Amino acid sequence: MLLTIDLGNTNLTIGLYEGETLVHHWRLATEDARMPDEYGLQLLGLLTHVGKTPADLTGICLASVVPPLTTRVAQACTEYLGKGGGPPPLLIVDAGVKTGIKIRYEDPRAVGADRVADAVAVHTLYGGPACVIDFGTATTFNAVTADGQYLGGAITAGINLAADALFTHTAKLARVDIQRPPSVIGRNTVHAMQSGLLFGYVSMVEGMVARFRAELGKDMKVVATGGLAEIVAKETDIIQIIAPWLTLDGLRIIWEMNC
Secondary structure, three states: OOOEEOOOOOOOEEEEEEEEEEEEEEEEEEEOOOOOHHHOOOOHHHHHHOOOHHHOOOEEEEEOOHHHHHHHHHHHHHHOOOOOOOOOOOOEOOOOOOOOOEEOOOOOOHHHHHHHHHHHHHHHHHHOOOOEEOOOOOEEEEOOOOOOOOOEEEEEEEEEHHHHHHHHHHOOOOOOOOOOOOOOOOOOOHHHHHHHHHHHHHHHHHHHHHHHHHHOOOOOOEHHHHHHHHHOOOOOOOOOOOOOHOOOOOOHHHHHHHH
């Protein structure tokens, strides 16, 4: 079995694969102050909860966009799951790892490992050209060509980040949950904020997809992933495929290419 770990700014997303099948998945909060022992105990506890042990793992594939925590999680994998230099190994997605796609970014090392994993999964599972939208701490739009080239994309603040900014930097606006209000025209402050956040982002997504399609071609697929993908997709028909565990699938595919 393969353990995949996507270490993001907000969430630590974990998947357990048996072959190509994702049999278990978890989403934890990313905590900057958490020590390797804490991460190790969490990972060990998750395996135990589903009746597995470190001995059941063939390896671990890790992608991280939080460099200060990468070493801690890797240390946790080594000390608590016994997956260090191998065998079985711990594979950290970084420069030099085989991905099966060509990175056309000006500086390939500047592309987040999660964006690379998303591109790999879309190219392998759905084909291109494609626009991959990842609704995370940041909302990213990523362009993948039909022949497997990652061209780059666009990055903007995620919906929850925008909501937090409204709460933090205004005196009278409250923190709100991201959900559909009764109508676009909010009749109270909470509904007005929910309308602006949700429908505003939907309109932004529709506009960005149209601009990507103008450059990638009319046959471009639109694939969405991330925690808020389903909420946004319910409000527009522009998103064709919802793949909530796309990054984990990409990590599995990258593992198979390298190990």
